[in-house]
Amino acid sequence: MATYIRLTDYKSSDEKEQEFFNPENRYESKQEDFEKIPGSPVAYWVSDKVIDIFNKKSYLGNFGDTKKGVLTGNDEKYVRTWFEVNNQKIGFQLIDYSDMIKQNSKWIPVTSGGSFRKWYGNFETIVNMENDSYEIKYCNANNFRLRDSSFYFRECITWSEVSSNLLSVRQVPNGILFGNSGPVCFFKEDILYFTALLNSPVALSFFKFLSPTMTFGPEQVKRIPTLINNKQKKIIEATTQQNIDISKEEWDSRETSWDFAQNELLRILNDEFLVLNEKPTLETVYNRYCEYWREKFFALHVNEEELNRLFIDIYELQDELTPDVELKDITILKNEAKIIDNELVFQADEIMKQFISYGVGVMFGRYSLDHKGLHVANINESLDDANSKFNIQNSTFEADDDNVIPVLEDDYFKDDISSRFVQFVKATFGEENLSENIRFIENSLGSTLRKYFVKGFYEDHIKRYKKRPIYWMVASPKKGFMSLIYMHRYEVDTFARVRNSYLTEYIAKLEAHKETLTLTTTSDTASNADKKSADKQIKQIESKLKELIEFDRDKMMHFAQNNIEIDLDDGVKVNYCKFKDILYPIKGLCK
Numbered sequence: 299m300a301t302y303i304r305l306t307d308y309k310s311s312d313e314k315e316q317e318f319f320n321p322e323n324r325y326e327s328k329q330e331d332f333e334k335i336p337g338s339p340v341a342y343w344v345s346d347k348v349i350d351i352f353n354k355k356s357y358l359g360n361f362g363d364t365k366k367g368v369l370t371g372n373d374e375k376y377v378r379t380w381f382e383v384n385n386q387k388i389g390f391q392l393i394d395y396s397d398m399i400k401q402n403s404k405w406i407p408v409t410s411g412g413s414f415r416k417w418y419g420n421f422e423t424i425v426n427m428e429n430d431s432y433e434i435k436y437c438n439a440n441n442f443r444l445r446d447s448s449f450y451f452r453e454c455i456t457w458s459e460v461s462s463n464l465l466s467v468r469q470v471p472n473g474i475l476f477g478n479s480g481p482v483c484f485f486k487e488d489i490l491y492f493t494a495l496l497n498s499p500v501a502l503s504f505f506k507f508l509s510p511t512m513t514f515g516p517e518q519v520k521r522i523p524t525l526i527n528n529k530q531k532k533i534i535e536a537t538t539q540q541n542i543d544i545s546k547e548e549w550d551s552r553e554t555s556w557d558f559a560q561n562e563l564l565r566i567l568n569d570e571f572l573v574l575n576e577k578p579t580l581e582t583v584y585n586r587y588c589e590y591w592r593e594k595f596f597a598l599h600v601n602e603e604e605l606n607r608l609f610i611d612i613y614e615l616q617d618e619l620t621p622d623v624e625l626k627d628i629t630i631l632k633n634e635a636k637i638i639d640n641e642l643v644f645q646a647d648e649i650m651k652q653f654i655s656y657g658v659g660v661m662f663g664r665y666s667l668d669h670k671g672l673h674v675a676n677i678n679e680s681l682d683d684a685n686s687k688f689n690i691q692n693s694t695f696e697a698d699d700d701n702v703i704p705v706l707e708d709d710y711f712k713d714d715i716s717s718r719f720v721q722f723v724k725a726t727f728g729e730e731n732l733s734e735n736i737r738f739i740e741n742s743l744g745s746t747l748r749k750y751f752v753k754g755f756y757e758d759h760i761k762r763y764k765k766r767p768i769y770w771m772v773a774s775p776k777k778g779f780m781s782l783i784y785m786h787r788y789e790v791d792t793f794a795r796v797r798n799s800y801l802t803e804y805i806a807k808l809e810a811h812k813e814t815l816t817l818t819t820t821s822d823t824a825s826n827a828d829k830k831s832a833d834k835q836i837k838q839i840e841s842k843l844k845e846l847i848e849f850d851r852d853k854m855m856h857f858a859q860n861n862i863e864i865d866l867d868d869g870v871k872v873n874y875c876k877f878k879d880i881l882y883p884i885k886g887l888c889k
Contacts, residue, residue: 351523351613358492359520362485365449366516367476368408368425370434371442376426378405379766380556383866385675388424390556391473395447404428404867407556409470409480411458415629416466416497417545421474422554443478450475454482455493457514465505465514466629467496469542481516490535491526498609499619527612534608537601544594548630553656554762559670561656563587563649564726577728580735588644591631595642599628646742651758657722658715658769662784663697666690667725675786677866695725701787704800705751705771705780710807711800715782716748752780760884766870771882772796774849778842779804780882785873790861793880797850797858805846812839853879
């Protein structure tokens with residue numbers, strides 16, 4: 299028998315010294331007890347009950363195969379986010395390795411770890427496996443691993459290997475490859491039961507000594523002691539499936555999910571109001587959104603605590619663990635709501651920004667109000683091609699025909715982004731409440747629509763798409779001129795259209811406005827206040843004209859006159875940086 303003093307919970311040397319003589323920090327353990335735990339960690343503080351659990355010698359590894367997957371050796375070259383490439387080149391819903399070889403899609407969905415999230419989600423990554431991974435195998439000087447092809451595309455669970463404090467396990471449905479940074483476990487049966495176990499405080503309590511650094515690799519996960527209670531299994535599995543369903547629905551409600559169908563506000567409008575032939579205000583639909591997702595959030599919270607209680611009872615650890623889950627640890631609605639004073643508070647600005655982002659997607663033809671899911675998502679696919687594919691004769695909302703939408707401080711173009719978005723709101727929520735709906739959006743944003751599009755939209759887009767934007771912002775150095783294009787509709791003359799139809803015309807409009815203002819300054823009938831205001835505006839216009847004329851001459855003309863090709867397979871980083879001299883700067887993207 300040896301005596302240990304545990305002082306790891308105290309940070310300062312003074313605290314450690316003070317607590318050294320506290321009898322509650324003293325533990326007595328037998329050396330042979332450590333050997334009952336896989337890896338023989340010196341876990342002197344664990345209870346006799348925990349030692350008894352390990353003594354049963356039933357571990358997760360007895361029921362499933364924990365693995366790491368595809369290691370490319372060069373992720374920058376072979377890995378993309380799914381929304382960067384041609385959608386038709388992605389092999390969704392593959393069955394097995396032979397199906398992958400047969401279909402020979404270039405890009406394959408793959409697990410990749412990601413942020414702290416339970417039950418379902420973090421699916422954004424694809425990997426180049428074309429021609430049986432030829433490029434990874436034969437064009438790659440770095441280390442790579444293409445492991446266990448017999449397991450490809452099978453249902454499993456995954457998690458993030460490195461976490462600050464908690465393990466978050468997620469279901470991986472059939473059709474997704476397992477990657478290296480998202481370890482997985484394949485089970486012959488009872489996958490829902492084990493998913494719930496690993497997401498419980500019971501498993502976490504074991505990890506504290508199986509992996510003190512809180513690194514959740516395959517070796518650590520397979521050592522979790524596993525007790526199966528057949529009486530409770532059905533309720534555990536049913537509750538776990540509910541959690542997965544809620545988390546999947548929430549994950550797919552955002553446009554960065556490859557299973558995204560439509561904006562959530564429009565789903566609620568179409569499913570709950572228009573079916574009853576009602577035309578509610580946007581605020582009414584927003585309030586229903588909050589009610590709907592509040593119910594989902596707290597259902598998930600109740601379910602997690604119930605699962606925790608069940609596993610604590612199964613392992614008989616009532617004296618050591620609590621089933622309580624803090625609201626901040628529920629992993630849905632992380633963008634749309636915050637926990638403030640232990641209350642779920644929805645963020646109207648973010649929910650409106652998602653609605654605006656979807657609206658911009660409809661303007662560009664990435665989405666359509668006439669069907670769910672993607673509309674145009676492949677380069678060289680025209681709007682007419684997409685309309686024909688989906689059998690659309692008359693679009694509810696026409697996409698921009700030239701793939702250029704100006705983003706300006708002033709209303710110089712009838713098809714600028716602010717004007718088009720107002721028409722989008724009219725098309726979705728009707729004309730009757732248009733002013734009220736626009737006012738609600740602007741109140742939620744805390745700014746006018748035009749100001750948001752000029753000052754905030756693109757930074758939000760960059761953040762939403764994790765520095766891999768699908769809409770590209772042409773921007774002069776001081777942002778005096780800006781316009782958006784959609785990269786999946788890029789053509790070699792796109793920047794010529796930006797220059798000829800918008801930039802040079804904008805310069806002409808500014809010069810004409812300057813002439814009008816000059817007449818005011820020399821008018822005998824204009825007041826001194828009007829003359830002073832006109833003179834101030836003239837100086838602003840002159841400054842902007844100088845910027846834009848130099849931008850056109852020194853930068854824009856070159857890209858307008860040289861037909862530069864892009865290949866979406868190269869990804870946003872390579873393609874965006876070809877045009878970095880005329881595009882909005884993204885910190886860290888182009889070195």
